Amino acid sequence: MAEPKVNELMEKIVSLSKRRGLIFQSSEIYGGINGFWDYGPLGAELKRNVKELWWQSMTRDREDVVGLDATIITHPKVWEASGHTSTFSDPMVDCKDCRGRFRADQLEGTPCPKKPSKMVTECSAEKTAPRAFNLMFKTYVGPVETEDNVAYLRPETAQAIFVQFKNVSEVSRQKIPFGICQIGKAFRNEINPRNYTFRSREFEQMELEFFIKPDEVAHAKEGAPGEDVSTDSPEPNWGWKQWHQYWVEQRLSWYKSIGLPADALELHWQSDDELAHYARATVDIMYKFPFGVQELEGVAARSNYDLTQHQEHSGKSMEYFDEESKARYIPHVIEPSAGVDRMVLALICNAYHEAMIPNAKGVPEKRVVMRFDPKVAPIKVGVFPLLKNKPELVDKAKCVYDMLKVHVASFYDETGAIGKRYARQDEIGTPYCVTIDFDTLGEKAELLDTVTLRERDSTEQSRVPIKELLSILKAGLGLP
Ligand code: GAP
Numbered sequence: 001m002a003e004p005k006v007n008e009l010m011e012k013i014v015s016l017s018k019r020r021g022l023i024f025q026s027s028e029i030y031g032g033i034n035g036f037w038d039y040g041p042l043g044a045e046l047k048r049n050v051k052e053l054w055w056q057s058m059t060r061d062r063e064d065v066v067g068l069d070a071t072i073i074t075h076p077k078v079w080e081a082s083g084h085t086s087t088f089s090d091p092m093v094d095c096k097d098c099r100g101r102f103r104a105d106q107l108e109g110t111p112c113p114k115k116p117s118k119m120v121t122e123c124s125a126e127k128t129a130p131r132a133f134n135l136m137f138k139t140y141v142g143p144v145e146t147e148d149n150v151a152y153l154r155p156e157t158a159q160a161i162f163v164q165f166k167n168v169s170e171v172s173r174q175k176i177p178f179g180i181c182q183i184g185k186a187f188r189n190e191i192n193p194r195n196y197t198f199r200s201r202e203f204e205q206m207e208l209e210f211f212i213k214p215d216e217v218a219h220a221k222e223g224a225p226g227e228d229v230s231t232d233s234p235e236p237n238w239g240w241k242q243w244h245q246y247w248v249e250q251r252l253s254w255y256k257s258i259g260l261p262a263d264a265l266e267l268h269w270q271s272d273d274e275l276a277h278y279a280r281a282t283v284d285i286m287y288k289f290p291f292g293v294q295e296l297e298g299v300a301a302r303s304n305y306d307l308t309q310h311q312e313h314s315g316k317s318m319e320y321f322d323e324e325s326k327a328r329y330i331p332h333v334i335e336p337s338a339g340v341d342r343m344v345l346a347l348i349c350n351a352y353h354e355a356m357i358p359n360a361k362g363v364p365e366k367r368v369v370m371r372f373d374p375k376v377a378p379i380k381v382g383v384f385p386l387l388k389n390k391p392e393l394v395d396k397a398k399c400v401y402d403m404l405k406v407h408v409a410s411f412y413d414e415t416g417a418i419g420k421r422y423a424r425q426d427e428i429g430t431p432y433c434v435t436i437d438f439d440t441l442g443e444k445a446e447l448l449d450t451v452t453l454r455e456r457d458s459t460e461q462s463r464v465p466i467k468e469l470l471s472i473l474k475a476g477l478g479l480p
Contacts, residue, residue, distance in 0.1 A: 007290055007291065009290040009349075009352070010195075010196065010290045010291060012352070012368075013196075013290070013348060013349060013352055014196055016352070016368060016370075016427070017043070017348060020040075020042060020427060020428050021040030021041045021042045021043065022039070022040055022042050022043040022046065022348060022378075023037055023038070023039055023040065023043050023196075023197060024037070024038045024039075024040050025037065025038070026038050034193055034201075035190055035193030035199075035200050035201030035202070036200065036201055036202055037196075037197045037200060037341070039344075041378075042378040042379070042428055043344070043378075045378035045379065045409060046344055046347065046348075046372075046376060046377075046378045047204075047340060047341075047344050049375065049376045049377075049378070050258070050340060050343050050344055050347070050376060051183050051204075051206065051340060053254075053257075053258055053375060053376070054183065054206045054254070054338070055067070055181075055183060055206075057254055057257075058179075058181045058206075058208055059181050062179075064174065064177065064178045064179060064234075065178065065179040065180070065181055065208065065210070066168060066172045066174060066178070066179075066180055066181075067180070067181055067182065068160065068161055068164060068168060068180050068181070068182045069182065069183075069184065070157070070160030070161070070163075070164060070182060070184070071160070072153055072154050072184070072185055072187075073139070073141065073151050073152070073153060073154070074151075074152075074154065074159070074160060074163065075151075076150060076151050076152060077313055077314070078159050078160075078163055078310075079136065079152055079155075079159070080313060081309040081310050081312070081313035081314070082159050082162075082306060082309060082310075083277075083278075083309070084136060084152075084155055084159075085134070085136070085152075087277075088134060088135050088136060088155055089132035089133050089134045089135060090103050090104075090105075090132075090133055090135060090190075090191055091103065091104040091105060091130035091131065091132060091133075092104060092130060092131060092132075092133040092191050093107070093127040093128050093129070093130050093131075094127065094128045095112075095120065095123070095125050095126075095127055096125055096126045096127065096128070097114070097123070097125030097126070098112060098113050098114040098123075098125065100112070100113045100114075100120070101133075101191060102120055102191065102192060103191045103192050104130035106192055107119075107120045107121045108121055109194075110192055110194075133189075133191060134189075135155060135188045135189050135190065135191075136152040136153070136155050136187075136188070136189065137152060137153040137187045137188075137189050137201075138150055138151075138152055139151055139152070139153065153186075153187035154184075154185075154186055154187065155186055155187060155188050156186050156205060156207070156337070157182045157183070157184045157186055157205045157207050158182075158205075158207050158209060158306070158335060158337065159306070160182065161180045161181075161182055161207070161209045162209065162306040162307055162310055162318075163310060164180070165180070165209075165211070165307060165310075165318060165331075166316070166317075166318065168180050169211075169320065175236075175322075175323070175324075176211050176212065176213055176236075176320055176322060176331050177210065177211060177212045177213065177234075177236055177238070177243065178210070178211060179208050179209060179210035179211065180208070180209050180211075181206070181207065181208040181209075182205075182206075182207055183204065183205070183206045183207075183340070184204065184205065185202060185203070185204055185205075186202075186203055186204065186205045187201065187202050187203075188201060188203075189201060195289070195291050195294070196345060197341045197342070197344070197345050198289065198291075198294060198341075198342055198345055200341060203339055203340070203341045203342075204339070204340035204341060205337060205338065205339055205340065206337075206338045206339075206340055207335065207336070207337045207338070208247075208335065208336050208337075209302075209333050209335055210243065210247065210333060210334045210335070210336075211320075211331035211332070211333055212238070212239075212240060212243050212331060212332050212333065212334060213236070213237065213239075213322065213325075213329070213331070213332070214304065214329050214330070214331070214332050215239055215240065215332075216329075217322060217325050217327045217329055218237050218238060218239040218240075234246060236324075240280065240301050240303075240332055240334065241281075241301075243301075243334045244281055244283070244299065244301045244334050247299050247334050247336050248267065248283045248285070248299045248336075250336075251285060251297060251299060251336050251338070252265065252267070252285060255285065255287075255296070257375075258343075258347070258373055258375055258376055259347065259350065259351075259372065259373025259375070259376060260287065260346060260347070260350055261350070264287055264288045264350060265285060265286065265287060265288075266285075266286040266287075266288070266293055267283050267284070267285060267286070268283065268284040268286050268295070269281070269282075269283055270282040270283070270284065276300070278302050278303055278305030278306070279300045279301060279302055279303075280301040280302075280303055281300070281301045282298050282299065282300040282301070283298070283299045284296075284297070284298050284299075285297040285298075285299065285338075287342075287346040287349075289345070289346065289349055290349055294342075295342075296338060296339065296342050296343060296346060297336060297337060297338035297339070297342075297343075298335075298336075298337050299334070299335070299336045299337075300334070300335045300337065301332070301333075301334055301335075302332075302333045302334070302335050303332050303333070304329075304330040304331060304332045304333070306333065307330045307331065307333070308330055311330065318330050347372065347373075347376055348370075350371075351370040351371050351372045351429055352368065352370060353368070353369045353370070353371050354366055354367070354368055354369075355367055355368075355369045357369070357423075357426070357459060359419055360417055360418075360419040367423055367426060367427070368426070368427050369426040369427070369429075369456065369457070370426070370427060370428060370429030371429065371456070371457055372429035372431070374431040374476065374477040374478060375477070375478055377429045377430060377431050378409065378428060378429065378430075379409050379410065379411045379425070379428060379429075379430045380408040380409050380410065380430065380431060380432065380473070380477055381404055381408055381409075381410045381411070381430065381431070381432045381433065381434060381473055382410070382411045382412075382413055382421065382422075382424075382425040382430050382432070382433040382434070383397055383400050383401040383404065383410055383411070383412050383413070383433075383434045383436070384397060384412075384413055384414060384418060384421050384433065384434070384435050384436065385397035385414050385435075385436050386418060386435055386436065386437040386438070388414035388415065392441055393436055393437070393438070393440075393441070394414060396436045396440055396441060397412070397414070397436040398412065400434060400436060400451065400466060400469070403466075403469075403470070404434075404469070404470065404473070407470060407474070407479075408473060408474070408477065408479070411425070411430065413425075418435060421433070422454060422459075425456070426456055429456070430456060431455070431456050431457075431476065431477065432453060432454065432455060432456065432473055432476060432477075433453075433454045433456075434451050434452065434453055434454075434469065435451060435452040435454070436451055437451075437452065439463075440466075447463065449465060449466045449467070450463045450464060450465050450466065451463070451464060451466055451469065453469070453472065453473075455476075
């Protein structure tokens with residue numbers, strides 16, 4: 001089930017990710033399963049950091065957004081109401097020769113399973129006409145496998161937010177405009193999983209549904225989609241275009257805050273024929289991956305389509321009474337919807353650097369340095385005793401490690417030459433390393449209880465007192 005080799009850089013990234021425990025193929029010992037990936041020890045930390053930073057900025061830092069943690073399996077009527085049962089499908093064709101099944105709109109870049117060096121488009125074998133293939137994973141709830149018991153693994157986290165809109169708005173006592181956000185797994189039976197974790201069958205989403213006033217209540221100044229509307233400070237009476245623009249800007253600046261450079265990010269305004277039927281406008285935030293410029297997140301103006309659908313299908317009112325305008329309405333929604341796995345992949349691709357770094361003998365060597373922004377780096381600090389066979393050094397290093405590890409993700413390493421240990425940490429993107437040597441123990445009296453602090457990107461080393469170490473590290477890591 002190996003993926004085709006997209007390019008050399010991606011090969012290096014995939015190999016490093018496996019070697020250093022960022023990402024493994026799911027069920028690898030059984031040959032893998034296409035479209036499913038596991039995060040190893042470092043990948044789990046990286047992913048957790050991304051989710052925590054998103055959660056912090058989307059809800060904890062804001063007074064107008066609250067969180068939700070809903071189930072993966074819901075009542076199947078949710079997907080009837082949302083339109084997923086009837087329309088969440090991709091056109092697919094079957095090859096009558098190799099029996100492969102391919103997305104009709106992606107034949108161009110898809111290699112033939114029989115002859116991987118050839119693209120499906122180059123193969124002359126007969127193909128079926130395109131047929132709609134529903135992407136939702138089906139299962140049964142309870143012991144009896146009948147049509148009545150069919151349920152689906154959610155293909156997006158968004159719908160549970162709409163379904164719980166009434167409950168959340170009542171208990172949180174939020175007033176429109178306000179949002180509900182959620183992080184969680186989503187499942188799509190993608191016909192052609194591709195580009196490593198980019199298009200997977202099981203992935204995680206981070207979604208916000210931000211409920212706003214409908215146009216007739218908002219009375220807002222509107223511009224054309226994409227027109228520069230001032231969105232410096234949010235106002236309750238903004239119309240959908242301003243809120244949409246506002247969220248595009250918020251999300252873009254968040255990506256920059258976690259270390260993705262502005263020149264690697266692009267906005268793509270979906271054209272009328274790309275837009276989903278419920279969307280008034282959608283802006284995709286794109287990242288320049290080694291395999292092309294691809295979507296990280298979609299920011300959609302979804303009108304009041306979903307709440308209206310759930311009102312109709314459930315028979316329960318989704319109306320909101322606006323105290324201020326004394327109007328009753330079904331709120332409209334702006335939806336920034338991001339994929340955790342794509343974000344993690346973008347961070348890994350962006351961090352990957354090959355640098356010439358002097359080895360122990362001072363000879364420059366080509367090495368991989370993962371230049372993660374310190375906020376997302378899986379490990380923040382490596383702690384080393386200069387020598388592992390000197391108990392005084394080991395004891396002191398363990399003391400420093402114990403002091404740091406309760407505050408920041410730390411890693412203790414005593415094996416190999418010190419240069420090797422730095423190299424190992426560079427390769428996983430650890431921003432700082434601390435070495436405990438004989439001067440720490442007072443060999444030079446004036447250096448007693450000081451350590452060497454090495455910075456990953458500059459490779460600069462400085463001598464700092466242990467009692468100031470934590471505050472210096474926190475400042476460098478951007479922590480309070
Ligand atoms: N609720 C709206 C929604 O789900 P989407 O554009 O289908 O919109 C949103 O998905 C985000 O979820 C995408 O921008 C992407 O980051 C992520 N995503 C979607 N399908 C994915 C897949 N097969 N593998 C990994 N991430 C995916």
